[in-house]
Amino acid sequence: GNRAQQTKIHEPLLLGVMGDPIGHSKSPVMQMAALKELGLSGSYVPLHVKGEQLGAAVEGIRALGFHGVNVTVPHKVDVIPFLDAVDADAKAIGAVNTIVNDGGFLTGYNTDGIGYIRSLKEEAIPDLSGATVLVLGAGGAARGIVHALLKEKPSEIIIANRTTENASKLALEWASLGKITACGTDPEALAAYAGRADIIINTTSVGMHPSSGATPLEARFIPEGIVVSDLIYNPLKTRLLQEAEAKGCRIHGGLGMFVNQGAYALEYWTGLTAPSEAMKQAVLTEFG
Numbered sequence: 652g653n654r655a656q657q658t659k660i661h662e663p664l665l666l667g668v669m670g671d672p673i674g675h676s677k678s679p680v681m682q683m684a685a686l687k688e689l690g691l692s693g694s695y696v697p698l699h700v701k702g703e704q705l706g707a708a709v710e711g712i713r714a715l716g717f718h719g720v721n722v723t724v725p726h727k728v729d730v731i732p733f734l735d736a737v738d739a740d741a742k743a744i745g746a747v748n749t750i751v752n753d754g755g756f757l758t759g760y761n762t763d764g765i766g767y768i769r770s771l772k773e774e775a776i777p778d779l780s781g782a783t784v785l786v787l788g789a790g791g792a793a794r795g796i797v798h799a800l801l802k803e804k805p806s807e808i809i810i811a812n813r814t815t816e817n818a819s820k821l822a823l824e825w826a827s828l829g830k831i832t833a834c835g836t837d838p839e840a841l842a843a844y845a846g847r848a849d850i851i852i853n854t855t856s857v858g859m860h861p862s863s864g865a866t867p868l869e870a871r872f873i874p875e876g877i878v879v880s881d882l883i884y885n886p887l888k889t890r891l892l893q894e895a896e897a898k899g900c901r902i903h904g905g906l907g908m909f910v911n912q913g914a915y916a917l918e919y920w921t922g923l924t925a926p927s928e929a930m931k932q933a934v935l936t937e938f939g
């Protein structure tokens with residue numbers, strides 16, 4: 652179409668997402684809706700890639716002429732050595748979720764953290780500067796969130812993790828980028844640190860379908876009237892968010908992050924502004 656000609660996109664676009672498992676990914680439906688909305692011809696397909704085939708699959712991006720792919724669980728870290736270049740933020744985070752193929756030269760990006768922060772600012776709290784943020788979890792998802800969060804100049808990020816040592820390692824690694832405090836998830840630590848948080852963000856999978864009865868933070872530790880955010884988007888309103896809402900908190904779920912990570916990826920591939928609202932509606936339709 653016209654827009655593609657303006658940005659030198661070669662239609663039909665060939666896009667996909669590599670993961671294992673991949674059958675339940677909502678990215679194909681979301682990105683196909685985006686292409687339709689933009690008037691672009693192309694495909695975005697689920698690619699079931701086993702770990703031992705990851706290198707061959709990345710080579711296949713070049714061989715088959717894919718314009719770009721997303722990378723999801725469990726390949727976001729392991730894919731890095733197979734790429735020609737990795738964006739500085741993705742390198743610091745240590746994970747790539749988006750690959751751009753520029754004439755056979757593959758560059759890796761991470762749009763998870765920036766996608767999350769954009770959604771948090773749009774939907775819950777426009778200015779994060781000066782905030783005290785409690786992050787639950789210290790795994791791969793937390794790395795993306797904390798790295799993007801540091802650029803917003805919060806006054807302090809507290810990382811609370813079941814294995815305290817994993818939180819301490821992350822706090823030490825990025826100590827030069829901002830004030831990061833590490834703690835465990837024992838009641839004493841949670842009571843003290845949650846009590847002075849302006850924002851609490853769950854990056855763990857605790858509370859995710861099919862274990863939606865679980866919560867990463869007991870309701871008694873949630874202060875009244877703060878912002879509580881959960882990266883999980885299935886269910887759309889986790890037990891953590893339900894209990895936070897009952898305490899008068901402003902709540903923020905993971906759907907916006909999922910949509911925005913895809914929107915940023917599409918922007919990297921096409922140079923066009925992604926139709927986030929149509930993408931969000933496509934995902935919501937999947938939930939029925």
Ligand code: ATR
Pocket residue numbers: 787788789790791792793812813814815817854855856857
């Ligand atoms: P992801 O990429 O989704 O972050 P991950 O790298 O495996 O996945 O990290 C999972 C995070 O959730 C970790 O911080 C983990 O805590 P540990 O470092 O102690 O393993 C945390 N987590 C997972 N299951 C948990 C549970 N049942 N209770 C508390 N924390 C949990």
